Amino acid sequence: MKIILANPRGFCAGVNMAIESLERALEFFGAPLYVYHEIVHNKYVVERFLRRGTIFVESLEEVPAGAPLLYSAHGVSPQIREQARKRNLRAIDATCPLVTKVHLEAVKYAKEGYTIILIGHEGHDEVIGTMGEAPERMVLVETAEDVERLELPENTKLAYLTQTTLSVDDANQVITALRKRFPQITNPPKDDICYATQNRQEAVRELAKRADVVLVLGSQNSSNSKRLAEIANALGPHAHLIDGVAETKPEWFEDAETVLITAGASAPEDVVQECVEYLQSRYGATIQEEIVREENVHFPLPKSLRELLPAGTASSRVGS
Structure with missing residues (x-):
């Protein structure tokens, strides 16, 4: 064989950064340390951190007021950030920068009056966070068939964004269907898929x-x-x-x-x-x-975490 x-x-660099952020936060704050959603979607990674006193939560009501809280690599909505502020939580944002890019694109298009079609999987943490940026202006589609079922007023200003972890082929099928049905649709200058x-x-x-x-x-x-x-x-x-x-x-x-x-x-x-x-x-x-392809991408640790750590210890150890 x-x-x-x-x-x-x-x-990838985003996962390395998120895991390193959680490692460093555990060293600084000790256990228990709270994380909103799984830090990354992997059973072994999650179980290892559970054994070290990490508590993964699906609601901020589970986090004691004033406690440290890490946002997962998949990102969170503005509503979650506001809840964290109201509960005086010490938030550390380990969102992958490529996910943050999509959030910023959603905010930009919403401010410019676009209806945004997000290509992604319903219920995925990243999709929930992205749609939270402009829920009244966003529509989720998963397939080309979903595109055919869209009912939008004529002359609607349209833009599309994609979840970062999609299959390139699947996303392209949906994008082709969008462009065929809505030739005027716009999109960011750079592909969202990571x-x-x-x-x-x-x-x-x-x-x-x-x-x-x-x-x-x-x-x-x-x-x-x-x-x-x-x-x-x-x-x-x-x-x-x-x-x-x-x-x-x-x-x-x-x-x-x-x-x-x-x-x-x-x-x-x-x-x-x-x-x-x-x-x-x-x-x-x-x-x-x-x-097949060389990778040399590196993301720094979140600024809020770098400010807590001693000088010289705040760079992400990519490849661990």
Whole structure:
């Protein structure tokens, strides 16, 4: 058996920044430390922080007044920020800067009188936060079929934005449908889909055709991880989205000569290596790493956290 290790895979700069922010905040404040929503959508990352005294909440009512609170990488709505201010919470904003960019675009378009069509998945933390920026001016669509069902007044000023973790192909299908139905629709000068999402999808498209089986490390609630598995399955190989090696099944590897392993942007590298070691020990697998795209993106820790930390300790350790 041969293992192809996709590169890039795993943590992106936004996830690195968010996890590093939580690490540093725990060191500074100690436990318990509150986080609004899961810090990132990954079972192993969340469980590790739970063991260290992190409390993930879905309502700010669960956070004692005046306590430290970290916003997750997926961002929050202005309404949540206002609630936090009223409760005198010590908020640290670990929102990925690429998500913040979409929020700012939503505010800009809303102020200019546009109706904004957001392409994304209903109920996703990022979508909830983005729509909170201008709820009265935003409409959510997930598919080209949703576009056909839109009922908007004639001559409505329209703009579209996208969730950062979508499949590029899926987003393009919806964008094509929007442009066909609303030729006047406008969009930001730069694509909203995150560089890491695109790079990981590109690697899977290029490498999956050479594999009999694809293992995508990531959690079921991770949008970008699910997209990787969908892309691989569309190319023919049997793709499986798993949190870790414990979820693998021996029958997946019967007659498999080549296994591609990749990981979503919120999946830690150690779960990848556990899968590699399992296939090495059980099947004598050899490893071939394939670099499809170099990544050198780095995001600084949130300003509010940098101000708390001693000088020289406030840069994010990317790649951990």
